[in-house]
Amino acid sequence: MKQFLISLFLFFIIFLIIDKVSWYFINRTADKEYDKRLETVVQGNFEKDIIILGSSRGANNILACQLGSEIGLEVYNLSYKGASILFQEFILKTYLKFNKKPKKILLFLDHKFTLKSDETLKYRYDRLFPISKYNYINDQLIERGKRSYGSKFIGFLRINRKDFFLKKKEPNKNQILTNCGSMPHTSRNNKTLKYNEVITPYNIADEQQEKIRALKKIQMLCKDNSIELFYVFSPSFSSFNFGFYKRFKNLVSSEKNIIVYDTLNPIYKNKDYFYDVSHLHIQGAKIFTTEISTFMYSN
Amino acid sequence: MFFNSIDFAVFLPIVFILYWFVVHKNLKLQNTLLVFSSYVFYGWWDWRFLSLIVFSSVLDYVIGLQLKKEARPTKRKLYLWTSIFVNLGFLVFFKYFNFFVDNFVEAFSFFGRKIKPNTLDIILPVGISFYTFQTLSYTIDVYKRKLEPTQDIISFLAFVSFFPQLVAGPIERATNLLPQFYKKREFHYSKAADGCRQILWGFLKKVVIADNCAEFANQIFNNSVSHTGSTLLIGALFFTFQIYGDFSGYSDIAIGTSRLFGFDLKQNFAFPYFSRDIAEFWRRWHISLSTWFRDYLYIPLGGSRGGIRMKVRNTFIIFLVSGFWHGANWTFVVWGFLNALYFLPLLLAKKNRSNLNVVALNKTFPSVIELFKMWLTFGLTVIAWIFFRSENLSHAWSYLNGIFSQSLFSLPTVRPTYLLILIFFFIIIEWIGRHQYYAIEVVLIRKPRAVKWFFYMLIIVLVFIFSSETQKEFIYFQF
Numbered sequence: 121m122k123q124f125l126i127s128l129f130l131f132f133i134i135f136l137i138i139d140k141v142s143w144y145f146i147n148r149t150a151d152k153e154y155d156k157r158l159e160t161v162v163q164g165n166f167e168k169d170i171i172i173l174g175s176s177r178g179a180n181n182i183l184a185c186q187l188g189s190e191i192g193l194e195v196y197n198l199s200y201k202g203a204s205i206l207f208q209e210f211i212l213k214t215y216l217k218f219n220k221k222p223k224k225i226l227l228f229l230d231h232k233f234t235l236k237s238d239e240t241l242k243y244r245y246d247r248l249f250p251i252s253k254y255n256y257i258n259d260q261l262i263e264r265g266k267r268s269y270g271s272k273f274i275g276f277l278r279i280n281r282k283d284f285f286l287k288k289k290e291p292n293k294n295q296i297l298t299n300c301g302s303m304p305h306t307s308r309n310n311k312t313l314k315y316n317e318v319i320t321p322y323n324i325a326d327e328q329q330e331k332i333r334a335l336k337k338i339q340m341l342c343k344d345n346s347i348e349l350f351y352v353f354s355p356s357f358s359s360f361n362f363g364f365y366k367r368f369k370n371l372v373s374s375e376k377n378i379i380v381y382d383t384l385n386p387i388y389k390n391k392d393y394f395y396d397v398s399h400l401h402i403q404g405a406k407i408f409t410t411e412i413s414t415f416m417y418s419n
Numbered sequence: 420m421f422f423n424s425i426d427f428a429v430f431l432p433i434v435f436i437l438y439w440f441v442v443h444k445n446l447k448l449q450n451t452l453l454v455f456s457s458y459v460f461y462g463w464w465d466w467r468f469l470s471l472i473v474f475s476s477v478l479d480y481v482i483g484l485q486l487k488k489e490a491r492p493t494k495r496k497l498y499l500w501t502s503i504f505v506n507l508g509f510l511v512f513f514k515y516f517n518f519f520v521d522n523f524v525e526a527f528s529f530f531g532r533k534i535k536p537n538t539l540d541i542i543l544p545v546g547i548s549f550y551t552f553q554t555l556s557y558t559i560d561v562y563k564r565k566l567e568p569t570q571d572i573i574s575f576l577a578f579v580s581f582f583p584q585l586v587a588g589p590i591e592r593a594t595n596l597l598p599q600f601y602k603k604r605e606f607h608y609s610k611a612a613d614g615c616r617q618i619l620w621g622f623l624k625k626v627v628i629a630d631n632c633a634e635f636a637n638q639i640f641n642n643s644v645s646h647t648g649s650t651l652l653i654g655a656l657f658f659t660f661q662i663y664g665d666f667s668g669y670s671d672i673a674i675g676t677s678r679l680f681g682f683d684l685k686q687n688f689a690f691p692y693f694s695r696d697i698a699e700f701w702r703r704w705h706i707s708l709s710t711w712f713r714d715y716l717y718i719p720l721g722g723s724r725g726g727i728r729m730k731v732r733n734t735f736i737i738f739l740v741s742g743f744w745h746g747a748n749w750t751f752v753v754w755g756f757l758n759a760l761y762f763l764p765l766l767l768a769k770k771n772r773s774n775l776n777v778v779a780l781n782k783t784f785p786s787v788i789e790l791f792k793m794w795l796t797f798g799l800t801v802i803a804w805i806f807f808r809s810e811n812l813s814h815a816w817s818y819l820n821g822i823f824s825q826s827l828f829s830l831p832t833v834r835p836t837y838l839l840i841l842i843f844f845f846i847i848i849e850w851i852g853r854h855q856y857y858a859i860e861v862v863l864i865r866k867p868r869a870v871k872w873f874f875y876m877l878i879i880v881l882v883f884i885f886s887s888e889t890q891k892e893f894i895y896f897q898f
Contacts, residue, residue: 128615276880
């Protein structure tokens with residue numbers, strides 16, 4: 121027994137020494153990333169007046185630098201393509217933990233998909249894995265069941281297969297970040313666009329309770345930190361879904377800070393201003409950004 | 420509690436220390452600790468279902484004692500059938516109730532009658548198929564006077580609930596495992612080290628091979644209509660390695676853990692994918708279940724004694740029952756039927772016991788004929804696994820149709836190079852170790868400690884890296 125325990129102990133010690141190698145890869149992984157916005161958030165390097173949260177609608181449909189110059193404030197876009205409201209809540213929580221709190225937040229909604237319980241919009245774990253060298257991020261992964269508790273102590277439990285590739289990641293043409301964090305569509309989509317007039321009724325039964333809780337949490341965080349929260353409905357190349365709008369109004373119990381694009385503006389029925397049904401081309405984004413700055417200026 | 424969880428990583432050393440350092444001088448206390456630990460292990464999943472295990476154990480313990488006292492055959496038979504009825508009753512209720520109701524309703528609707536189904540929201544207790552068969556083997560062996568009933572209830576409770584093999588086997592026989600609880604266990608360095616090695620290999624099979632294959636097999640099977648024939652074939656191959664890695668990996672961890680506590684469990688997998696015919700495959704795949712069906716179903720039904728017709732009938736019965744044992748779905752029944760069909764030519768030609776040795780014995784490579792036979796057997800097994808994995812029979816059928824289409828000769832759209840490399844090395848190591856109890860039993864055993872430890876650390880690193888994203892449950896937990 122004694123021999124067995126000594127061997128086990130020695131094996132464990134040697135393993136812990138070898139484990140140090142893993143930290144080389146863990147630390148290098150973050151450097152390979154093209155989009156370093158979340159890492160900058162965790163490092164606490166932001167000092168902005170307005171933060172934009174959302175999914176691809178938030179990332180594509182507003183130009184943060186333009187908004188900043190139009191209203192004379194520092195604006196930064198922290199929207200992530202395909203991100204659900206759960207992830208947006210995490211971004212806000214993390215931002216407030218490490219950075220100076222902003223004055224305003226623009227929360228871009230995904231219309232009827234905002235609270236829907238499907239997999240279209242996700243918790244972007246892929247944004248967390250590369251920066252898991254930060255204990256805060258690793259703890260978040262543990263909390264959400266994506267890492268084991270052992271990763272707190274063992275590097276090899278904190279590393280992914282992909283982390284061993286040392287090549288830097290290159291963005292595709294629709295993921296080019298501007299200085300203020302927006303990702304406008306500068307190219308054209310080859311698909312033909314057709315204006316969608318059909319509105320499917322909104323069904324509350326399709327909602328995910330966890331997403332409603334995330335929305336409430338975002339409201340609470342803003343309230344506790346005296347941040348003004350604006351909800352943004354950005355243009356779609358389809359008729360506006362009033363079913364979700366009504367439901368949302370009930371949830372936030374106020375209309376005051378809800379920004380809905382000008383549904384009567386003929387520009388939003390012109391396909392030249394759109395990349396696809398849900399996302400504006402940069403020309404459309406410029407117009408919508410001005411619409412938002414006008415609203416914020418007047419409020 | 421799962422083997423691949425942090426809970427188990429904490430649980431195992433605690434039980435190990437208590438077992439060898441605190442209660443090691445008293446056999447009764449050691450067995451009591453094993454019972455307690457096993458109940459904690461099981462209760463971690465859902466403590467409510469512990470009552471089922473305790474009830475089954477106590478019932479069979481009492482019936483065992485009654486069978487010893489009773490000499491009248493009718494009374495003895497009554498005791499035996501009570502045990503069978505109660506144990507299988509639980510199994511049928513929890514596992515097959517909804518299946519029978521649904522099929523009953525469908526049968527009625529076929530004749531134009533519509534009845535409202537009354538299914539229940541039943542949770543399947545983990546491991547019920549395994550411990551039910553284990554405890555039944557005890558009663559049947561006592562009834563047949565092959566085994567003396569135990570007087571020691573603690574040992575019996577420990578035998579039924581022994582945590583390493585409680586939820587997914589191997590299904591141990593009372594004749595092998597129960598006597599080990601009567602004797603004082605001694606700690607042996609070589610046995611414990613061997614146990615650790617087998618646990619390590621089990622984890623590699625599960626986390627590195629099975630879980631990674633699962634990712635792509637699920638992706639392909641869940642969206643099979645949109646994939647090419649070659650991709651569907653790759654998906655079926657991934658599932659073939661997933662199920663082997665998952666289940667044999669669990670068995671390796673179970674056997675290795677038992678060895679840490681001084682117990683020897685029987686081998687459950689003996690490199691089945693190197694089999695030269697389907698009969699050999701079934702002597703090497705899930706051995707504890709195959710032999711259970713052989714001893715408690717095939718032989719009581721008459722076995723091979725009553726001529727060719729009876730042999731064929733009995734063979735089909737055990738394969739169909741074995742399929743149904745895996746789950747309440749017609750896909751499992753067809754899987755069993757298909758294996759019986761594969762078996763039939765060997766049975767008729769009396770060649771079902773022609774490959775008893777390990778393939779390419781004392782040779783490095785197989786002959787061309789052996790290689791051909793292995794490929795053929797493997798190919799047939801892959802086709803059968805498609806039924807095992809599919810959601811329903813029409814899914815399986817469309818999957819097979821998809822494979823045997825023109826697009827079979829196109830380049831697969833899903834081809835993870837890293838996984839193919841891993842599987843290749845895995846097959847090489849399994850081939851090298853095919854004469855052993857498990858693949859790495861003697862790999863590098865005579866090399867210096869530094870070389871051996873480097874190899875073991877490499878396995879641990881692989882397991883850790885591949886386990887860092889997600890933890891997947893063992894497939895056989897659902898059976």
